[in-house]
Amino acid sequence: MSTAGPAATVLRTEFRLFGREPAALFWVMLSPTVLLVILGLIPSFREASEDLGGRRVIDVYVPVSVLFALIMAGLQAMPPVLAAYRERGILRRMSTTPVRPGAVLTAQLVLHGTAALVSSVLAITVGRIAFGVALPENLAGYLLALLLAVAGALALGSAVCAVSRTQKVSTAIGSVVFFPAMFTAGVWVPVQAMPDTLQRIVGFTPFGAASEALDAAASGGWPGWAALGVPALWTALLTGASVRWFRWE
Amino acid sequence: MTAIEVRGLHKTYGGRKVVDGVSFEVGEGEIFGILGPNGAGKTTTVECVEGLRTPDEGWVKVCGYDPAAQRDEVTRVLGVQLQESELQAKLTVREALDLYASFYERPADRQELAERLGLLPHLRTRFGKLSGGQKQRLFIALALLGDPRVVVLDELTTGLDPRARREVWSLVESLRDSGVTVLLVTHFMEEAQRLCDRIAVLDRGRITALDTPGGLIARASAAKEISFAAGTPLDPEALRTLPGAVSVRTEDGRAVVAGTEETVAAFVSLLAREGITAGQLRVADASLDDAYLDLTGTER
Secondary structure: OOOOOHHHHHHHHHHHHHHOOHHHHHHHHHHHHHHHHHHHOOHHHHOEOOOOOOOEHHHHHHHHHHHHHHHHHHHHHHHHHHHHHHHOOHHHHHOOOOOOOHHHHHHHHHHHHHHHHHHHHHHHHHHHHHHOOOOOOOHHHHHHHHHHHHHHHHHHHHHHHHHOOOHHHHHHHHHHHHHHHHHHHOOOOOHHHOOHHHHHHHOOOHHHHHHHHHHHHHOOOOOOHHHHHHHHHHHHHHHHHHHHHOOOO | OEEEEEEEEEEEEOOEEEEEEEEEEEEOOOEEEEEOOOOOOHHHHHHHHHOOOOOOEEEEEEOOEOOOOOHHHHHHHEEEEOOOOOOOOOOEHHHHHHHHHOOOOOOOOHHHHHHHOOOHHHOOOEHHHOOHHHHHHHHHHHHHOOOOOEEEEEOOOOOOOHHHHHHHHHHHHHHHHOOOEEEEEEOOHHHHHHHOOEEEEEEOOEEEEEEOHHHHHHHOOOOEEEEEEEOOOOOHHHHHOOOOOOEEEEEOOEEEEEEOHHHHHHHHHHHHHHOOOEEEEEEEEOOHHHHHHHHHOOOO
16 A cells, blocks of 8 residues: 555546546547547548648648647546536545645646647647658647647636536536537637638637647747737636636535 | 533524534543434534534634634544545545545554455445445545544434444444544434433534433433233323323323333332233333434424
């Protein structure tokens, strides 16, 4: 039996429990890459398109898959777990011990953030190996944009959890937010292929802006202030809202 | 030394006074019961002891610490089993013990605790697959993991079958033997009567009686119950006018008289005087049940 500190033990326990949820594992870790592979199997998506400025559809869909992974982890997987922990008295039970229940929330954020990043790396790797999609040229810029997007997704998931009283409500709100999030991330129409006006509007959403930031870094540039600032601002707002409205029981 | 001290506790939710001036003390090593109907304020009272709620008025001390202000100190000396709390369904018993042990600086010996609570065969079982009794035993183990001086057990045996309930009771008795102070919330008379040194009866937010189980029973208006099958017809009025008699009723063809010691003496001389034969004569002490119903004013 172990003698590790509380934070490490809580984190390890949460990772273990995550590993025991096949549905969560599939949707968070595999589905973004599966989406990419299915699209990549369509021959016309592997041909250069004039609408996309000479790029192929599959090139554009790598960042889309990355954002899809973030949405799955932050918005679909995390809120029901946290809501259930609250609903079943797990947080309350923990608050009667020397460890504060915030330790579980932190562990959940670290867990889903890590899962989102690993899933993103998997999608990027498969895109490179299977379909020859170029790796991000500005790696530091890409990483910065990615981390900001992860923070945005986790903050959004936390806010969903904070405003829902029960697990059912959090799943429902999560689904309602899910579709706009998917749309703005470009899952149906890549942001870069959207009409100008729509593209500008989508640029004010966390995932729309993140998509632009990832795209800029992928092609070697630095993401613009707006593309970085919008997800950062959303993260700050949503985190504030979560802290303000989260109830322990 | 006093393990728990509660003074003038008040708590109101949405304009309803749930706890209305509750005070009591629990001595070290004592098993102290809080008994009362649903909604009497039992859980709210112990939640103030556990530091989960802050009293509107009054104060609580656990081993000299204030749960509302000295969370770190209190959580180190207090072990808690919550009513209707769960663990993650896919967490195994061993993992739960490891997890909760990591919360304490000097945790109790997990192996020994698991053995004492009969959890050794279930260490690899996931929480969701445990039976009700096994879950409760695990919760007791978690409450004891920090090697606490005081343990709060809230509705410990609710939902357990009689066999599992008895198992849990002997565990609580073994706690007393190890010197741990126990605050036990229950609505089972039998449980309170068997386990508690003293009992506070809580009704509508107030303590209506605080005594040993024997003391509470002695206070009941009907401390004795006489039942018999009359050989010859008997005037019910003669029974009703017995000194101290509280009620007379017929049950399965047997007359049942509830009253006091005095009633019993008068009844025996009545039999002798009238030459009445009384078959299957039985004189029983009232149970805590009867005392409780008296004290909480519940209709029987």
